[in-house]
Amino acid sequence: MSALGVEVGGLALKNPVLTASGTFGYGLEYDDFFDVAELGGICTKGLSLEPRLGNPPVRVCETPSGMLNAIGLANVGVERFCVDKLPVLRARGVTVIANIFASSVEGFVAITERLEAEAGVHAVELNVSCPNVTHGGIEFGRDPKLAAQVTAAVRRATRRPVWVKMSPEAGDLAAVARACEDAGADALTAINTIRGMAIDPETRSVRLANRTGGFSGPALRPVALRIVWDLVSAVKIPVVAIGGIGTARDALEFLLAGASAVQVGTASFVDPLAAKKVVEGLARYCEAQGVSVRELIGGVRSP
């Protein structure tokens, strides 16, 4: 394994840098920019059983060092993903994590089964933590029992690694995490966005049509780092970190805190090459310091 290679719950990644679901499309929008197969992997936009149109606009707005989104999980549906997108990704050798979402346990299983029929999916990431839909988003991620049910059901439906994406809004996140671990999750990913809101004092109206939206970006990073740190000591399975990561320095914070890999999210909006630059920055850091990424994981010191 090279200095950058890591292993996440049985899945070997050429480097620890993935892209976060919903911030990298289906990975096919980057042809003009770079070869996404250079990344550790990509998490697809959240896939549902049927295509979804998403929420009415306005869907995004900026906040200090962050943003709010209320996309509402617009996506092409798992069928079109399998037919239109996956074959191209597979042909290019991209490591694909399918992020999936449903409003029932059966829905999660049905999507997983459809994906099981296709080659080229390397893991399934369960979004049990979307703040922007009325049914079946976040409640799964808040309740240890529900989270475990979804995890166990998907676990039975696939031979592939199952990752569960944590909601930062669970009251007792460690309990949810352990429930998922016990139910057979191979890794946890954290965090999804936290619900936020913005009002325009000029027009006195809410900025997003959905009123509230998911808060992401650099502003979120300190909270995400603390949650990842908490999770790392709560479970034995690997944790994949997400939240405001846009540079190699940011990625190092999370690796040192114990994350086995990271996902670049909002930063890709600022610069489509952000994830690639994180890989390059980590390579330079490891070279300069004479360490491998694996040696860095969990290596933070207390003062």
Place this chain on the structure above:
Amino acid sequence: MSALGVEVGGLALKNPVLTASGTFGYGLEYDDFFDVAELGGICTKGLSLEPRLGNPPVRVCETPSGMLNAIGLANVGVERFCVDKLPVLRARGVTVIANIFASSVEGFVAITERLEAEAGVHAVELNVSCPNVTHGGIEFGRDPKLAAQVTAAVRRATRRPVWVKMSPEAGDLAAVARACEDAGADALTAINTIRGMAIDPETRSVRLANRTGGFSGPALRPVALRIVWDLVSAVKIPVVAIGGIGTARDALEFLLAGASAVQVGTASFVDPLAAKKVVEGLARYCEAQGVSVRELIGGVRSP
């Protein structure tokens, strides 16, 4: 009542701008800058029964559009506050909200009783949500039953308005809020900081000696606004908003969302005159728009 005057659970304020606990000292540090009696009021640094030294350094660090603090509730103790600080504030006509903190219900009551002996305290704010101490901080604020116990006990110990400061980390914040309301709270204040963390990739060590710290500043504002919005519809008692407020525009967001007053926190570090400028900005806005602050409260429109 002037265009700026508001009423918060029986307490009349000359304007809706207070300063947040822990970010304005004891209100006596501003002599060189302005007359703090011009503000709606000040919340004192959190007071405990005995003086507290606080946490070892490093206690603060900056994050994107925000900061982390792990002060550890260093304070002079309620006795010295009553003897050294309160008489000066009283003589100057400052509206004083005493922010208090203890690790037991009895502790909260004892501090309240000590304050009850003094004139010049206009309300008591219960900090049941400090993330930076090992005992008796945040657990009161996470559990509806404990929060209600503290509230009810303090309620019995004072004739003054009782405000309860909400932890953003409660799993079911609405339940905690309603429990406090039922136990006799006159107002809720929200939000305290969210726990965060930062690591220095250069030294590979955590930035704060306490490892984690409370996250505050503009970065926090969208999350605070959403929580305040949620609380306003969860309870009938007034909500006083805190979180990233540093300008009149910021204050308007929260007033429009339904807050009856606001507290300026971290912004005072950036500019000691921040709270005064918020008052002036609101005055200009009300004048220009021909409205009173009371008419603005809860006046947000959906798109």
Place this chain on the structure above:
Amino acid sequence: MSSPPPKPAPPPRRAFTAPLLRRESIGESYHVLSFDLPKGLIAQAGQFVMVHGQEWGQAPLLPRPMSLLTSGTAPSLLIKVVGEGTRRLARANPGERFQLLGPLGRGWRPLSPGKRALLVAGGVGVAPLLYLARELVAQGRRPVVVYGGRSAQDLPLDDELARVAELHVTTEDGSRGRRGRVLVALEELLTSDVEVYTCGPERMMAAVAERCREAGVPCEVSLETPMACGYGVCLGCAFKTTEGGYAYACVEGPCVTAERVDFTQHAAVGKAQGVAP
């Protein structure tokens, strides 16, 4: 209405970093920024870039979408100051470095053979239309332009426009040209041999589109939805279509045929413009 010729494929997108070459301020609110890009940015009229200051750090966080005013080795933008990002652009000094991502989206559809172009601009919406006007002139097809603003101050680059087009100006306060909104000038110009291209405040474009529909004249609008990425991955730039679903302004637009846009539903208003219909 015969269907207009299809749009040519857009040129490849690149992430450039470039220093500011020049800033020319037109009053306090409007600024033309040009960048030093020896490699050259190849674009079509109506396309845009996402621009972000390398000095901005993490606030303003996101790049800002801006229509190209010109392309080539010194691509330029017309900026109207409406908030923090545009304020920073307006104060930038030569040498300051920017990231330019582009060219993005789909430009204006080509003018049909035998037709005349009627351009309707509101305030800062003039940028992609001036680009178009210059291109049409180069093809020997000098356009007619209606240019409206609140007052004489809200008509940046009107002199440039007058150089390449037959220019009709309207202002709401009558301080320049005809008093009123663009519709008053549009009326007599809306003959059956024209095709309309419009960019400006959404309510203006909606009104123009409606008049064109009534007159049976094709109308192309340039949408200014809020955008996070500009290249099709965030799904933030949705606009409601008359077919019922949503389309994405950064990849299917910003220039789209007005028939596709459900203006009654379209809340993604660009508030940045200075002119109401």
Place this chain on the structure above:
Amino acid sequence: MSSPPPKPAPPPRRAFTAPLLRRESIGESYHVLSFDLPKGLIAQAGQFVMVHGQEWGQAPLLPRPMSLLTSGTAPSLLIKVVGEGTRRLARANPGERFQLLGPLGRGWRPLSPGKRALLVAGGVGVAPLLYLARELVAQGRRPVVVYGGRSAQDLPLDDELARVAELHVTTEDGSRGRRGRVLVALEELLTSDVEVYTCGPERMMAAVAERCREAGVPCEVSLETPMACGYGVCLGCAFKTTEGGYAYACVEGPCVTAERVDFTQHAAVGKAQGVAP
């Protein structure tokens, strides 16, 4: 060790906004910034200001503590680039507006009658010591200075210092003055008639303080703890005292007698300085 004379009361603190007057760069890392402040900032040697760019918006969020190099109507600071805030300061152009809060904290204690001042500076820590040296010279009490850096590049303003003091330079790489750290030069200068003032990396100050203690010589240090407010309300700038509790560097310091500082516990390290002991 007789107790030194008490510090005079500090002048009142003010929140000023002022444009940058001049920036003089000393290599890439060091920059002297002076501000245009006709009202004048009255301060004592060793006091500091909190400085924040009005253009910075919300990131960098907090003002940065900086020792005053000079006060008056064109107060100046010596900046060493270590992170985002100092980088922005280092790139500021004349005319750019800043908020200056100050003067803050307590300056250096007065030199006892009959004593000679020995100043020990490490890298950018020279700023408050150059201020002090100039003041001592004005009083006819020319000081001796030991100035250490990693290499010749880490000795900003050494020429200014040489003008007002007997200067002894040390560099770790020997590229200038004596090879080694400041302690090597300190040894022979540490006579019983001197009082020491030191500012630089914390480990350097700890070592200097320790040598002074052994030699029975009073030592005043200037602490660089992280600070959020600079005026006593955040309680972020705590340093561990030898009495057992914490004291606050922004109000009781930054200049304090070394005896009060528990350097063994003191984690509030200023990493910004270029010199180890």
